[in-house]
Amino acid sequence: MIITSLEDCMLIFEKKLIKLIKKGDHAAFERLVDMYKDKVYHLAYRMLKDSHEAEDIAQEAFVRVYLNIEKYDDKYKFSTWLYRIATNLAIDRIRKKKADYSLDEEVTGTDGLTLYAQIPSDDVQPDRQVEFLETKNVIEDHILKLPLKYRTAITLRYLEELSMKEISEIMDLPIATVKTRIHRGREALRKSLGTNAV
Amino acid sequence: MNCGGQWNAIMHKVFDHEATQDEEQKLIEHLETCEQCEEHFAELQQVHQSMETGMTYEAPVNFTANVLGRLPDRGQQPNRKTHWFRRYPMLTAASIFIILMASTVVSGWNMQSDNQVSYEANGAALIIDEETDTVIVPKDITVPGDLVVRNGNVKVDGTVQGDVTIIRGEYMASAGNVVGESEEIKKLTEWVWYSIKNLFK
Numbered sequence: 001m002i003i004t005s006l007e008d009c010m011l012i013f014e015k016k017l018i019k020l021i022k023k024g025d026h027a028a029f030e031r032l033v034d035m036y037k038d039k040v041y042h043l044a045y046r047m048l049k050d051s052h053e054a055e056d057i058a059q060e061a062f063v064r065v066y067l068n069i070e071k072y073d074d075k076y077k078f079s080t081w082l083y084r085i086a087t088n089l090a091i092d093r094i095r096k097k098k099a100d101y102s103l104d105e106e107v108t109g110t111d112g113l114t115l116y117a118q119i120p121s122d123d124v125q126p127d128r129q130v131e132f133l134e135t136k137n138v139i140e141d142h143i144l145k146l147p148l149k150y151r152t153a154i155t156l157r158y159l160e161e162l163s164m165k166e167i168s169e170i171m172d173l174p175i176a177t178v179k180t181r182i183h184r185g186r187e188a189l190r191k192s193l194g195t196n197a198v
Numbered sequence: 199m200n201c202g203g204q205w206n207a208i209m210h211k212v213f214d215h216e217a218t219q220d221e222e223q224k225l226i227e228h229l230e231t232c233e234q235c236e237e238h239f240a241e242l243q244q245v246h247q248s249m250e251t252g253m254t255y256e257a258p259v260n261f262t263a264n265v266l267g268r269l270p271d272r273g274q275q276p277n278r279k280t281h282w283f284r285r286y287p288m289l290t291a292a293s294i295f296i297i298l299m300a301s302t303v304v305s306g307w308n309m310q311s312d313n314q315v316s317y318e319a320n321g322a323a324l325i326i327d328e329e330t331d332t333v334i335v336p337k338d339i340t341v342p343g344d345l346v347v348r349n350g351n352v353k354v355d356g357t358v359q360g361d362v363t364i365i366r367g368e369y370m371a372s373a374g375n376v377v378g379e380s381e382e383i384k385k386l387t388e389w390v391w392y393s394i395k396n397l398f399k
Contacts, residue, residue: 026266037257045255062265070284123243139248157214158249163212179324183210189245190238 014078021069033062036079039160040086046155047090049144057093061086076169083159084170087152094148143191150185157182205235213246277386307389315350320360326350331367335374346376352380363392 014035018029040061044054064085065072071079143151156167168175199388208225211217211363213388217225229236252378266359270372315326317333320343335358345352352361354374361378383389 019266026269030262033262037261037265038254041257041261042255051258054255055261056262057260058257059265059268063268139245154249159224160328164216179210180213182214183207186210186213186242186245187206189249190241193245194241194265 011077015074018069018072018074018078021066029066032065032101036082037062039079040082042089043083043086043155043159046140046143046159047087047151048093049140053093057089058086063090064089077166080166080169083156083162083166086171087156087170091148091152139189140191142189145192146185146188150181150188153178153188154185157185201234205232206238209239209242213242303390303393304386306393307386313349316348317350318346320345332370335372337374341369365389365392 014032017028017032021032037058041054041058044057044061045051048054048057061082065082072078143154146154152171153167156162156170160168164175164178168178171178173181203227205225208217208221212222212225225239229239314326315331315333317324317326319335319341322335322339322341322344324338324339324341326332327334330351331349332353333347335345335352335356336352337355339356340360341356342358344363345354345358346363346365347367348365349367350364351370352362352364352372354362354372354376357375357377359377362376362380363383364381365383366380369382381392383392
């Protein structure tokens with residue numbers, strides 16, 4: 001088999017790791033977690049905008065991968081499967097939070113920060129708290145205001161170089177639907193940025 | 199707003215790297231003349247670039263260790279014994295089904311061998327000759343359907359308007375009339391075939 005790119009190399013290596021993990025190899029699983037941890041955490045953080053929750057969701061995604069590795073069908077890319085698990089966990093968490101109380105409401109005078117962002121947690125390091133309150137990239141706040149289905153589509157679209165096909169497999173939706181959501185998400189962000197001049 | 203939704207659509211295609219060269223060209227030409235669309239495009243571009251150059255967040259320190267810590271204690275081998283069953287649930291279901299069916303069929307056969315002569319004649323009253331273990335359909339009797347005889351022979355002097363099936367017995371020369379077919383089942387294998395055929399009757 002001719003290896004045509006670095007990506008092919010990675011995929012072959014990944015396949016080998018997965019084979020080992022199916023036999024219960026913890027070290028191989030560790031390698032896989034290291035390979036994907038940043039991307040999965042990034043995905044969760046963009047969706048939830050709470051580093052505590054994002055970490056929890058991201059870790060849980062990998063645990064699910066380990067427990068269900070038998071069910072992984074390698075006709076799909078592993079990353080597609082992993083991102084789907086992580087996305088669904090994030091969506092479930094968001095829906096659960098909405099059911100509790102709407103802390104998504106903006107507090108006046110705080111320039112787009114939500115009430116959630118202002119609650120300090122006891123076990124969070126001081127420098128992490130700073131991360132809560134100072135958004136280095138304004139658009140992250142606006143993503144949080146998007147309706148859930150646009151937020152998911154936009155997050156995945158800009159996560160890394162995911163193809164439309166991969167995104168549609170992750171979200172389990174037709175490609176046309178995915179494109180529509182991405183476009184509407186962009187338009188919504190455009191409007192949001194326009195009215196909320198920072 | 200915007201002069202036409204079509205231009206919006208093309209703009210999004212551009213940001214998704216899906217616009218053809220022709221479409222891009224047409225869009226550029228349009229933007230040169232249309233101020234509204236130009237503004238719209240510029241705003242979308244701002245969104246696009248903000249998303250692309252957004253901070254990449256790194257997983258916190260000890261992330262991997264935490265993940266490993268959350269794995270339940272399962273030991274090195276994840277259930278070798280149930281590995282195949284989980285992988286191929288349909289296969290497992292099918293095998294269990296076949297095993298159950300097979301044992302039903304075999305026990306059905308074993309039930310025949312209680313050496314008691316018996317018959318099923320759709321309500322007709324037949325005679326059993328105990329000395330020769332033969333079930334006789336008398337001359338003026340008609341069996342209005344199939345006749346099944348167990349552990350005995352069969353002699354038809356009357357009429358059978360269906361098939362004659364003899365399980366562990368023989369069909370004796372008869373003067374009567376059988377509309378259907380007659381069949382002797384003496385071995386387990388024949389019984390299995392008979393059972394399968396009966397499933398579809």
